[in-house]
Structure formats: structure tokens, C-alpha cells
Amino acid sequence: MHRTPPTTVTSVRLWRWRRNPLRRHSDIVEAWIVLAAWVLAVLGGAVAGWAAAHAVESGLSARRAHVHSASAVLTDAAPRTSPAGSGYDDGRVWATVRWTAPDGSVHTDRAKVLAGAPAGSPVTVWTDGTGRTVHAPDSTGEVMLQTVLTGTLVAQLGGAMVWSGGWLLRTTLVRRRLAEWDAEWRRVGPEWRNLSGGRG
Incomplete structure (x- = not known):
């Protein structure tokens, strides 16, 4: 007695690729x-x-190529707490800082510093070359x-x-x-x- 081999799942899925009388052009x-x-x-x-x-x-x-770090100092003592409603509190506050650009010009702007830092404290800021402070560029990670x-x-x-x-x-x-x-x-x-x- 001739036995028909069992049909596998793969052959069922690939029936459109095999010749059979039921296959149409649209298949x-x-x-x-x-x-x-x-x-x-x-x-x-x-x-x-x-x-x-x-x-x-x-x-x-x-962006990293167009910003550079500069050594600045606090012009006044930084506030001890962030103003109410200032958003996420990362332990730093806004304060006025002053730095000297490579061309010798003096710039003043606001930057995030540690709360309660006294006047004259050294701060590292990032600038865009126009005398404005910007956010620090992202790290490599x-x-x-x-x-x-x-x-x-x-x-x-x-x-x-x-x-x-x-x-x-x-x-x-x-x-x-x-x-x-x-x-x-x-x-x-x-x-x-x-x-x-x-x-x-």
C-alpha cells in the first residue's frame, strides 16, 4: 500500500513557490x-x-567642536537655595560669573553653580565663542x-x-x-x- 508522506509546516507555508495545479499567477x-x-x-x-x-x-x-570650556569666577555669592518653581533641583543655582576669553575680552553671564558658593569661587563654564554660556556638551557615553x-x-x-x-x-x-x-x-x-x- 502506497503511503502519502506527511506534509510539513514548511512545505505548507512555501506552497506558492512550488508547482501545483492550485497555484495561480496572483499567488x-x-x-x-x-x-x-x-x-x-x-x-x-x-x-x-x-x-x-x-x-x-x-x-x-x-556642537562639541563649536563650544569650549573657560575658567570663570563668581562675581557674587551664589544663593543657598533655588527660587521656588525653578524646576528640577540638581543641587545647583543660577549665579553671575565672569571670565576672560582667549582674545582678552571680559564676559559676564549667568551659569549653574553650587548653591552657597562664595564670591570669587572658580567655576568652569562652556561658551559658544560669542560671549554666552551654553550647556556642557554631551559626554562620549x-x-x-x-x-x-x-x-x-x-x-x-x-x-x-x-x-x-x-x-x-x-x-x-x-x-x-x-x-x-x-x-x-x-x-x-x-x-x-x-x-x-x-x-x-
Whole structure:
């Protein structure tokens, strides 16, 4: 007695890639769409993530190159507490500082310093070259973290967008195929029922 070999899950999933009498042209197109969607989602997501990470890293590096540290001193004693409603309290307060730029010009601005620091205390500030204080640039670890997080997020979003486009296209093909089946059944169904009724 001839026994039919069991059908594996893989062969069932890949039936569109094998020759069989039930396979239609739309099934082949759908299989290629699914394959292309996967490949483009992975590659497109990876490229988009790399581009975004590179842009973030370049932007942060450019900012670091345009700011520099300067040694300043407090012009007055710093307040002992932060004003009410000043936001997150990191233990520092705003105070006026003074420093001398490399060209010999003297600048004065406000910077975050330790609360209660006496006048004349040395403070390191970051400036943008125009006489204004700016936030300290991100550390190497912070830059790497932002770069990795941005690249990962953009890669996932880019891949999801490509996959969604492939899914919409596949859904359109499935609906079209179902409509073709309905039309064919309306044509063949009555004949099949007549044949079945004649046998009865």
C-alpha cells in the first residue's frame, strides 16, 4: 500500500513557490511581494537607522567642536537655595560669573553653580565663542547612547513602514483574488449543484 508522506509546516507555508495545479499567477505575485517586503524592511530599516545614527553623531560632534570650556569666577555669592518653581533641583543655582576669553575680552553671564558658593569661587563654564554660556556638551557615553537609541528607533520605524506598505499591497491582491473566486463560483456553482442533484 502506497503511503502519502506527511506534509510539513514548511512545505505548507512555501506552497506558492512550488508547482501545483492550485497555484495561480496572483499567488506567485503575492509570494514575491512578501519576500520583497521582508528584504526591503530589513535592509531599508538598517540603512535608515544607520543614516539617522550618523546624522545624530555628526550633529553632536559639530556642537562639541563649536563650544569650549573657560575658567570663570563668581562675581557674587551664589544663593543657598533655588527660587521656588525653578524646576528640577540638581543641587545647583543660577549665579553671575565672569571670565576672560582667549582674545582678552571680559564676559559676564549667568551659569549653574553650587548653591552657597562664595564670591570669587572658580567655576568652569562652556561658551559658544560669542560671549554666552551654553550647556556642557554631551559626554562620549551620552553621544553613543543617543546615537544607538536613535538608530534603533529609526530602523524599527523604517522597517515597519516598508512592511506596512507590503502588507497593504498584499491585502489588495488577496481581496482581488477573493473577488475572482466569487465570480468563478457564481459561474461554476450552478453547474456543480445541477450535477450533484442529478446524481441524487
